[in-house]
Structure formats: C-alpha cells, structure tokens
Amino acid sequence: MLRTVSLCVLAAAAGFAAAQDGSATQPAQEDAGRKLGFFSGDYDRVAFDQPRFQIEPFIWYVSPGGNVGFPGNPLPHTKDLNIDSPRLGGGLEAHYRQGPWRFTVLGALAGIEAESDASSAMTLGSINVAPGDRLQTEFDLNTFGLRGGYQIWSFATDPDDRGVHLLRSNLDAVVGLRAYDYDLTVRRISGMPAVSEGEMFHIEPIVGIKWAIEFDGQFGIDLATNIGYFPEIGDQSSSSFDITAGFRYTPVPNVAAQIGYRLLVFNLSSDDVEAEGALAGLYGGVSISF
Numbered sequence: 001m002l003r004t005v006s007l008c009v010l011a012a013a014a015g016f017a018a019a020q021d022g023s024a025t026q027p028a029q030e031d032a033g034r035k036l037g038f039f040s041g042d043y044d045r046v047a048f049d050q051p052r053f054q055i056e057p058f059i060w061y062v063s064p065g066g067n068v069g070f071p072g073n074p075l076p077h078t079k080d081l082n083i084d085s086p087r088l089g090g091g092l093e094a095h096y097r098q099g100p101w102r103f104t105v106l107g108a109l110a111g112i113e114a115e116s117d118a119s120s121a122m123t124l125g126s127i128n129v130a131p132g133d134r135l136q137t138e139f140d141l142n143t144f145g146l147r148g149g150y151q152i153w154s155f156a157t158d159p160d161d162r163g164v165h166l167l168r169s170n171l172d173a174v175v176g177l178r179a180y181d182y183d184l185t186v187r188r189i190s191g192m193p194a195v196s197e198g199e200m201f202h203i204e205p206i207v208g209i210k211w212a213i214e215f216d217g218q219f220g221i222d223l224a225t226n227i228g229y230f231p232e233i234g235d236q237s238s239s240s241f242d243i244t245a246g247f248r249y250t251p252v253p254n255v256a257a258q259i260g261y262r263l264l265v266f267n268l269s270s271d272d273v274e275a276e277g278a279l280a281g282l283y284g285g286v287s288i289s290f
Contacts, residue, residue, distance in 0.1 A: 066277015125196025
C-alpha cells in the first residue's frame, strides 16, 4: 500500500513539473518567433491619408549660375555679369491629396540686378561691348508648375502604445508641366548708352518621383526629383533637371517648419534669349495642413 501511494505521488510530481516546463517554454518560443521593432522588417501597408490640403510658403536664398545671353554669339558667364551672387527669392506650393492621388500647384521667383565692368570684348544682342564698359544686368527667371502624383508605395512600422509609427515612408510617381518666365536686360551705362533685352515664356512636360520619410510623427525627410524636356519646335526648346532635399519638424499637429536645398538645372533657347545654367540655394518655410 505504501509503495502504491509513493508511486502515485511521484507520478503527480512529474506531471506537474512537465506542465510547469511547458508553460515556461511556450511563451519563450512565441517570443523568439515574434518580430519586434523597426529592424524586424515586420511592416504593414499604411492606409492612405484622408483628403487634405497643404499650403507651403517659403523663402529661397538663390543664385543663378552658368551662361546667359542672346542668341547668335557666345554666352557670357553669370560671373562676368556679376549676377552670380545669392539673393532672396520665394514661392509657394499648394497640395491636395485624395486617396493615393496628389495634385500640386507651385511657383518660385528668382531675380537679380547688378552692375559690372566688362573684362573683355563681347557682343550682347545689339551691343558691342569693349573692355572696361560699365554694364547693368537684370536677370529674372520665375518658374511655375502643375503636377499630379500617385502613391505607388507606402509602408510603416507597427504603431507604439501612443498609436504613433516609429517610421513611415511613401513614394509617389509624378507627372506634370513646368513653365518658365525668363527676362534678361543688359544696358551699357558708360560711354554711349545702349540696351539689349529679351524674354521667353515656355512650358515643358516633366516626370519624376517624390519620396517622403517620417520618424516618430514629428521629423521628416522629403526628396523630390524630376526631369523635363521639350524638343525644338518653332523658336523654343528646353531641358531641365530639378532636385529638392528637405527636412521637416512638426512641433504641433498640422504645422511644420521646413528647411532644405533646391537645385534646378536648365537649358533654355529661343530667338530672343538663351540660358544654360542653374538656380540653386537654401530654402526655408512652413507647412500648414488642414
């Protein structure tokens, strides 16, 4: 009888120990198989944002570079005309998003007026310039755009206990139009005064991408790039490359501060005026969403 009771006690103890061991290893196995954090690669498709507007005014500390002038003669460098120094410009972007679609209108103004002394002989339109001639140059190149984008990719990490994603990212394909309003005036203000001037309004199609990354719901990086081209039809042609890299901080919902750098490389040609160069500089502004 004592032997039977002893065997029963030992069997019960062994079963209890096995149960305890199973309960200890099962969560460990589940924890080992569970993907945690950003580096796990456990991403979920992010739902598209609700319809919203964004208004983004900015200032642009921009300078022109390259060669500008009039057709039929070699184009002088912007440095020779003393118009390569940065000046304050500005602009505005307005966005509307509906589901995966984004529609944007934008404009940026850049201009400079400066005087210079000709270091060599050159021809600027109807002006034959001699070394030492005093020149006054007015350069204005304003750009405007209309774009449509479609969100082709969007992922994020799992939200934390606040419902905030550690990281979100999305990629848009973009098509649209870019317009140039270009004016160049050169005056000789020494000796016998003379003036040459030309203007060009031109529209070209563009294609590109826009990539946005957001960290912890407050910090963001935006990268946008596009190329444009219009073959010579009539008296005008153009090609361009535009890249913008920006950083964003959102201290309160719906309002963000932005800073970044924009480079627009272009080649514009018409019967009145030409330009082979770039506009480049830092920009800063705000983004208001509603």
